[in-house]
Amino acid sequence: xxxDRGQSAPLGLKIAAACGLLFLHLPILLIFxxxxxxxxxxxxxxxxxxxxxxxxxxxxxxxVWEALSLSIRVAAISTAIALxxxxxxxxxxxxxxxxxxxxxxxxxxxxxxxPGIITGIALRSAFAxxxxxxxxxxxxxxxxxxxxxxxxxxxVARFRRTSGSMIEASMDLGADGxxxxxxxxxxxxxxxxxxxxxxxxxxxxxxVIVTTFTAGQQQTVPxxxxxxxxxxxxxxxxxxxxxxxxxxxxLPILLAYYLTxxxxxxxxxxx
Amino acid sequence: MTSAVSFKQVSRHFGSxxxxxxxxxxxxxxxxxxxxxxxxxxxxxCLRLIAGFEQPTSGSISIFGERAGGVPPYRxxxxxxxxxxxxxxxxxxxxxxxxxxxxxGVGKAERLKAAEEALSMVRLPGYGARRPGQLSGGQRQRxxxxxxxxxxxxxxxxxxxxxxxxxxxxxxxxEELKSLQKVLGITFVFVTHDQGEALSxxxxxxxxxxxxxxxxxxxxxxxQRPKTRFVADxxxxxxVLPPDFVQRYxxxxxxxxxxxxxxxxxxxxxxxxxxxxxxGTNYLGATTRLALDVDGLRLHAMVPAGTAxxxxxxxxxxxxxxxxxxxxxxxx
Numbered sequence: 001x002x003x004d005r006g007q008s009a010p011l012g013l014k015i016a017a018a019c020g021l022l023f024l025h026l027p028i029l030l031i032f033x034x035x036x037x038x039x040x041x042x043x044x045x046x047x048x049x050x051x052x053x054x055x056x057x058x059x060x061x062x063x064v065w066e067a068l069s070l071s072i073r074v075a076a077i078s079t080a081i082a083l084x085x086x087x088x089x090x091x092x093x094x095x096x097x098x099x100x101x102x103x104x105x106x107x108x109x110x111x112x113x114x115p116g117i118i119t120g121i122a123l124r125s126a127f128a129x130x131x132x133x134x135x136x137x138x139x140x141x142x143x144x145x146x147x148x149x150x151x152x153x154x155x156v157a158r159f160r161r162t163s164g165s166m167i168e169a170s171m172d173l174g175a176d177g178x179x180x181x182x183x184x185x186x187x188x189x190x191x192x193x194x195x196x197x198x199x200x201x202x203x204x205x206x207x208v209i210v211t212t213f214t215a216g217q218q219q220t221v222p223x224x225x226x227x228x229x230x231x232x233x234x235x236x237x238x239x240x241x242x243x244x245x246x247x248x249x250x251l252p253i254l255l256a257y258y259l260t261x262x263x264x265x266x267x268x269x270x271x
Numbered sequence: 272m273t274s275a276v277s278f279k280q281v282s283r284h285f286g287s288x289x290x291x292x293x294x295x296x297x298x299x300x301x302x303x304x305x306x307x308x309x310x311x312x313x314x315x316x317c318l319r320l321i322a323g324f325e326q327p328t329s330g331s332i333s334i335f336g337e338r339a340g341g342v343p344p345y346r347x348x349x350x351x352x353x354x355x356x357x358x359x360x361x362x363x364x365x366x367x368x369x370x371x372x373x374x375x376g377v378g379k380a381e382r383l384k385a386a387e388e389a390l391s392m393v394r395l396p397g398y399g400a401r402r403p404g405q406l407s408g409g410q411r412q413r414x415x416x417x418x419x420x421x422x423x424x425x426x427x428x429x430x431x432x433x434x435x436x437x438x439x440x441x442x443x444x445x446e447e448l449k450s451l452q453k454v455l456g457i458t459f460v461f462v463t464h465d466q467g468e469a470l471s472x473x474x475x476x477x478x479x480x481x482x483x484x485x486x487x488x489x490x491x492x493x494x495q496r497p498k499t500r501f502v503a504d505x506x507x508x509x510x511v512l513p514p515d516f517v518q519r520y521x522x523x524x525x526x527x528x529x530x531x532x533x534x535x536x537x538x539x540x541x542x543x544x545x546x547x548x549x550x551g552t553n554y555l556g557a558t559t560r561l562a563l564d565v566d567g568l569r570l571h572a573m574v575p576a577g578t579a580x581x582x583x584x585x586x587x588x589x590x591x592x593x594x595x596x597x598x599x600x601x602x603x
Contacts, residue, residue: 165355168353169357171323171324171343172322172324172344172349172350172351173371173418173422174345174375174422175370176345183370
């Protein structure tokens with residue numbers, strides 16, 4: 001999409017692009033500003049005064065810590081499950097031919113194409129039917145359904161670019177299945193897995209809909225925020241947490257982007 | 272003496288496709304053996320059967336007297352040079368070559384020393400620190416060779432290893448492979464579709480077609496005394512002569528083969544010889560290939576460059592030494 005000729009875009013286009021970017025990102029900046037406001041009951045523009053006291057208040061609120069810790073644990077475990085299942089599935093689909101391969105590929109991707117509310121309702125009724133009480137693990141299961149997709153997509157793309165005869169070469173040189181996976185397959189898909197895992201983590205961290213349907217009394221960070229907006233006290237605490245969430249999700253996504261961008265030299269076959 | 276590789280009635284079927292069909296084969300230890308055939312003739316499947324990537328549907332394979340049935344590739348003392356080289360892009364050249372020793376648990380210092388020696392053997396000393404992506408095709412080929420040889424295999428399998436190289440490089444590699452094989456004394460099994468390559472390098476050649484071996488023999492045998500029309504045609508594009516034609520010159524009603532270089536062409540329409548018409552000439556550099564028409568039968572002749580030639584469409588006379596007319600076993 002890059003212009004090769006180095007020509008400058010027309011002024012009108014530049015202004016339109018700038019407006020588009022501002023429209024997308026000004027509201028986020030606004031949230032950051034409100035984290036420093038002195039007014040705690042409602043959001044008033046311009047802020048009547050600036051303070052950093054809300055950072056201290058947030059630090060001392062146990063409910064914030066509980067929500068954050070739950071979110072991080074859920075995201076970490078869902079990502080771990082997704083890494084194992086997604087990689088295995090991608091390996092099966094890209095390395096072998098079997099009946100129904102395309103169907104499996106589609107079924108794996110489906111949870112992310114379906115609206116979250118459908119996944120949520122489906123899981124909730126399934127848990128109810130199986131008499132599974134809502135717990136930490138039901139949230140993890142719910143999140144794993146879409147985390148698998150992200151890992152699978154990344155891994156399957158990398159597998160396709162990896163020369164199949166490399167695995168045969170490794171076996172030919174005396175490596176059994178485990179050694180081949182450890183010394184040849186894993187190093188070649190590692191960055192794809194890291195990228196997929198980070199995206200999965202970020203997706204899980206800010207997931208609302210599936211969580212509402214699969215959580216019991218626990219509150220993940222996004223759910224806690226929704227509840228908090230209804231309460232008229234200490235509003236800027238929400239904004240402080242929002243800033244943290246933006247940083248926690250943005251950094252892995254940026255990192256994932258850079259890792260997969262440079263992936264060519266790692267995954268390119270020996271041709 | 273036990274054979275290096277022995278096939279007894281080996282078949283490999285993929286669904287209804289008989290990739291390898293009841294093949295018997297004995298490869299002698301220390302020989303340079305070529306499997307020659309068009310694509311889809313089963314030669315590569317045979318190689319993969321020896322390597323262990325495929326298991327025979329029926330029949331048995333043994334490698335130096337040991338039954339190979341059910342033995343996975345990583346427990347066979349056989350190594351392969353792959354067509355696309357299959358070097359590991361995440362490892363440098365030295366670690367690529369040392370890979371086989373590494374998975375066998377050989378200590379780091381020892382395996383790197385062995386890898387360095389293997390690289391010198393293929394004339395790439397000091398290339399160890401590079402990545403495979405930084406090498407040319409010919410260099411990658413040598414690394415793949417070193418990576419296989421460092422394991423001291425009993426049999427080295429080469430799957431069209433020269434296919435991706437340009438002509439000059441290919442000729443150099445042919446000579447090098449041949450001398451390397453002589454020095455090491457390892458059995459080389461070489462798959463190729465290039466008959467020139469098979470004839471120039473191999474001690475013995477097996478010609479494959481449709482999953483079967485048509486003929487096994489020395490390059491001279493295969494070239495001079497083809498047993499079937501397929502072999503005559505595929506190896507060196509010999510003229511395949513129908514039984515009626517052959518009967519006139521040999522008295523026997525059999526299929527015959529006459530090499531293009533055995534035919535002499537003269538412009539004069541003298542009484543002796545075969546009357547023909549010149550329908551085309553193909554300049555090939557050292558030689559010129561002539562297309563000839565003998566009463567509807569298309570023949571080719573090869574004459575040295577610079578030979579005075581009649582114009583296309585003119586009548587010519589063909590002569591050949593009767594001894595050069597080879598009678599084939601194939602029933603008429």
